[in-house]
Amino acid sequence: MINQLIQKNKAILPGLGLSIIVAIIGKLCALALPSLGGATLAILLGIVLGNTIFKQAYLADGTKFSESKLLECSVVLLGFTVTFQTISRLGLNGLGFIIVMMTVVIISAMFIGKKLGFSENVGILMASGNAVCGSSAIGAVAPTIGADDDEKGQVITLVNLLGTVMMLALPLISTILFGNSLLAHSALLGGTLQSVGQVVAGASLINQETVQYAMLFKITRILFLVVVVFIFQQRHKKRTDSTVTKKRSFPIPWYVLAFLLICILNSSVSLPKPFSDSAHFISTWFETIALAAIGLRLDLKKFIKEGPRFLIYGLSVGTVQTLAAILLIIIFKIN
Template sequence: MENALLKKYTPLLPGLGLSVSVAVLAKIVAIFLPDLGGATLAILFGIVLGNTFFKQEVLAVGTKFSESVLLEYSVVLLGFTVTFQTISHLGFNGLGYIIAMMATVIISTILIGKRLGFSDNMSTMMAGGNAVCGSSAIGAIAPSIGAKDDEKGQVITLVNLLGTVMMLTLPFLGTMLYGKDLLANSALLGGTLQSVGQVVAGASLINPETVSYAMLFKITRIIFLVVVVFVFQQRAQKQGTAQVQHLKKVSVPWYVIAFLSVCILNSCVKLPQFFNDGAHQIGTWFETIALAAIGLRLDFKKFMKEGLSFLTYGLLVGIVQTLAALVLIHLFRIG
């Protein structure tokens, strides 16, 4: 048993140790640069170090663990800082904004894909990945429309590249347009960025409170994953464009359910202050380590390897997605 555990967890140590070290460094430097904060510095340090000194393959397993698993746990612990009163700030306008955003992104992405000559499967996966939750949505959509593995891999790469660019630019656009408006900035990031990690990273460039509210918008999108997969499968079957596999059971990710459960508990039961404070501190460290790992795994060379048509597709979708968010935030009077 002991040997099995060592065999399982030893490969994690180099990348996990590096992610923790970068997070600690970021926290220390943040003492002298409080305006930037530990989370922002963690991802910036990670990007610099990951593209210069730490490109070794042995680090990949541990940084992937830090990026995904620790981030999921940080989302769960975020529930201890959120109550029904917090969620009520989103209101029906927030829900309407998310539905309108998802519909706009799906329709426009498919139309742009057709215009540029991409297959219907690739356009559909691109639409779902940008509208819902990046790679997770693409992984759920691909079997339901009969997409090939190479198509899925190409779209995942493109969506992640686009999400990275938007993660690094939208926070600055938001603060330039909305100043310190919490809900508007949160809606911009939580309603557009592709993965949970990108939402957390992008919102961290503004402030911790924006992370909490941006995640509410993001989780609302994730909850609609089952609906989006079902609609895409029905569309593929009607078009008869592929051998569509039977729809697998698509469920909301475990950490979303756990987040909502903790939120309900926190709303219904007055928990001891030390419990909430402890959850916040641990969650903040998990988040900082995860952001360091995201930075370490961000490979700028991938931007140069993709073809011009792929980059054009991503750029156009990103522009439409951003403009749609700005228009809908105004129409739904968010902020």
């Protein structure tokens, strides 16, 4: 038993080590290209290396471990950066904007995906990643709906690429449409961009004050992660229960439950700032390593085969997100 455990850990080390190295290189490259960010660069570098130099089978165990377990741990640690008091700071208009915005994105992403011929799992993952918090949301939802590694890897790559494009475009669009309106800028960027890093990077292209308020919108979206995971899991369960009898399981994954419990703790007790800062730092690194692993595992030939459809899918969802956000900012009078 002990020998098996040792052998299993040894099998993980090469792929895990490579994922960490790629993540470090991505972070270092981000110092020269801060607008892209370490996570995006890590997944892009992983794709290049995984489809050229590092195709060896012995790396698979470690990259799979990095992709799944580290992304789950990243979701848990994200809870230390979130409190329920965030909602009260946005007010009813801000909360209404986020709820309607997320609903529109989920429905439209699933509808567009179906029309383009993608599987329901791909549509759900695309909806989750764009509506909530990018890779973390996809990592949380994927196991609950039985999505396979290819589906998860392809959607995470697409969401990150889409987020990078929107991160660079939205600050310009927001400045043209909303002038000097702090809340409007914050709602547009914090209510649409996929990852926390993209929100920070995009908002910083306007000013530092926008970063702070955009993060309020973003963190409130993250609070709804548990709700989104639960809804999609129950939806999947109803569909599969009609044909297959499965053993009853806890309604939400352990890491999503842990995320919720930590949110409650963080909202109830004032944790030391170094503690929450450390959790955020580790969470960011875990996510970057996981994204590097996803890049290393992504079969570029399969992705390119679906390329035109994926490109249309990403651009369509991004366009709907942007237009919906602009319209809802006006409707909810966020200015």
